[in-house]
Amino acid sequence: MLKTIRVILAVICLLAVTMLFLDVTGTAVRYVGWLAKWQFMPALLAMNVVVVAVLVVVSLIFGRVYCSVLCPLGVMQDVISWIHGKVAKRRKFTYSPAVTWLRITMLALFVLLIALGLARIAAFIEPYSEYGRIVSSLVKPLYVDANNALAAAESPDSYTFWHVDYYVTWAMVAVAAITFIVVAVLAWMNGRTYCNTVCPVGTILGYLSQFSWLKPVIDTSKCNHCGSCGRHCKASCIDSKNQKIDYTRCVACMDCIGYCKQGALTYAHRSKSSVKEADESVDKSRRQFLTVSTILAGTAVLKAEEKTVDGGLAIIIDKEKPVRQTRITPPGSRSIANFTKHCTSCQLCVSNCPNGVLRPSTELDTFMQPEVSFERGYCRPECTTCSDMCPAGAILPIDRAERSATQVGHAVWVRNNCLPVTEGVSCGNCARHCPVGAITMISLDADNPDSPKVPSVNTERCIGCGACENLCPSRPFSAIYVEGHEVHRNV
Structure with a gap:
């Protein structure tokens, strides 16, 4: 019964998180967007104290249920392992000692990277972000292609499906593919190997789960050493011969309880009277190391917190990204420093940006961190999608009024690219489409009122939305582009 409940909840969570990255309508974010904010490491980076506290308390009561229910990468591994079991007809796991040195090394490396403000590198082994990159880079392009095929096939007066543009780089595909292959191979071969050797979240929660109130317990008076529990333990943490369970690796999947025909395994409070005590005590120095590592990660986060072309005036060719002296970060990120230190490159904002402005950096x-680029659209002043869904605190929540008053950069005019200058024709596209009226057209020659009109930018009023850059007919480079700000301003 416990296993059935766990499997149902895990499947629901996996499908919900997956749809957060696949959905092109915004519906998934509206109803299940909160699931992204309940992922452990993004919540820790965002200093979401309530979520972190709840997950810690849950782990201290129920064990690593987060890993077996909420973590999408963990559940994905279970699915792969289950498929292998179906293909192989009979799947057997075997107990193996914990590779403690590797777990501690990976956690220490992760903490060090966070402390140095290199969350973008630490994200390579952060489970939620890994899953996000796998779905957004490998699955979503296929999902969008299927959606566009249906949109093309339906009648013109139907709006059930509509064409969607989606951008993904080969670099992102390569990273996602390598990640998927590594995780999938480990899961295919031996279940939760990745979770119990590489994953920093698994190590932290595994440490906490040693002290959980409820956990799988072996009743030595009923156990006949048949080994069924060990053969079905995807975490390879049950030593059935010696009737021991390594609770730092147990993910509370309940598989062992379901397969024990003797009823010797129960999910209960571990008391001395009912359980054979382990011969080896937990190494205190290891406990202290893990505790300090966890505290250090939180301290590092606190430190990081401180610190459609019209006019027909040009040949229609693809726009190219201008060389910016300062990159642009999304509204709500407050500054490049805050965005860089908190972003885990999960690609949730990239997958859900309705304007096609966000893309993974190369x-x-x-x-892999999202960057703002205006070749395919511009950042509409009323849009707060990315700030509403970011789970890691890289993009903080803002309302529409605050969004429309946030200056992420300012427009810069490039004389040598401007059509009125190079072609002697009238344009004014940038001024017509500026949503805040920061661009006016003035005579190129102040002494000659008949000279071509060129844009003049009021940098105090400009919010850096990129409408001018996106809609400029000049190709391949726009005659006006947005230069980012290190720290966002209010106008």
Whole structure:
């Protein structure tokens, strides 16, 4: 019964989180967007004290149910392992000792990267972000293609489906593919190996789960050493021969309880009278190391917190991204420093940006982190989608009024690209489409009122939305582009 409940909840959570990345209508975010904010590491980076506290308390009561229910990468591994079991007809796991040195090393590396403000690198082993990249880079392109095929096939007066543009780089596909292959191979071969050797969340929650109130308990008076529990333990943490369970690796999947025909395994409070005590005590120095590591991660986060072309005036070719001196971060991120230190590159904002403005960076120093680019659209002043859904605190929640008053950058005019200058024709596209009226057209030659009109930017009023850059007919580079600000301002 416990296993059935766990499986149902896990499948629901996996499908819900997956749809957060796949959905092109915004419906999933509206109803289940909160699930992203309940992921452990993003919540820790966002200093979401309530969520972190709840997950810690849940782990201290029920064990690592987060890993077996809420974590999408963990549930994905269970699915892969289950498929292997169906293909192989009979799946057997075997007990293996914990690779403690590797777990501690990976956690220490993760904490060090967070402390150095390198969350974008630490994100390579953060489970939620890994799953997000897998879905957004490998699955969503196929999902969008299917959606667009249905949109093309339906009648013109039907709006059930509509064409959607989606951008993904080969670099992102490569990273996601490598991640998926590594995790999938480990899950196919031996279940939760990745969770119990590499994953920092698994190590932290595994440490806490040693002290959980409820956990699988072996009744030595009923156990006949048949080994069924160990053969079905995807975490390889049950030593049935010696009647021991390594609770730092147990993910509370309840599989062992369901397969024990003797009724020797129960999910209960572990008391001395009913359980054979372990021969080896937990190494105190290891406990202290893990505790300090967890505290250090929180301290590091606190430190990080401180610190459609019209006019027909040009040949229609693809726009190219201008070289910006300062990159642009989404409204709500407050500053480049805050965004860089908190973003885990999960790609949730990229997958759900309704304007096609966010894309994963291919630059080495910001690799995989979302960047704002206006080749395919512009950041509409009324849109707060990315700030509403970011689970890691890289983009903080803002309302529409605050969004429309946030200056993420300012427009810069490039004389040599401007059509009135190069072609001697009238344009004014940038001024017509500026949503805040920050651009006016003035005579190129102040002494000659008949000279071509060119844009003049009021940088105090401009919010850096990119409408001018996106809608400029000049190709391949716009005659006006947005230069980012290190720290966002209010106008």
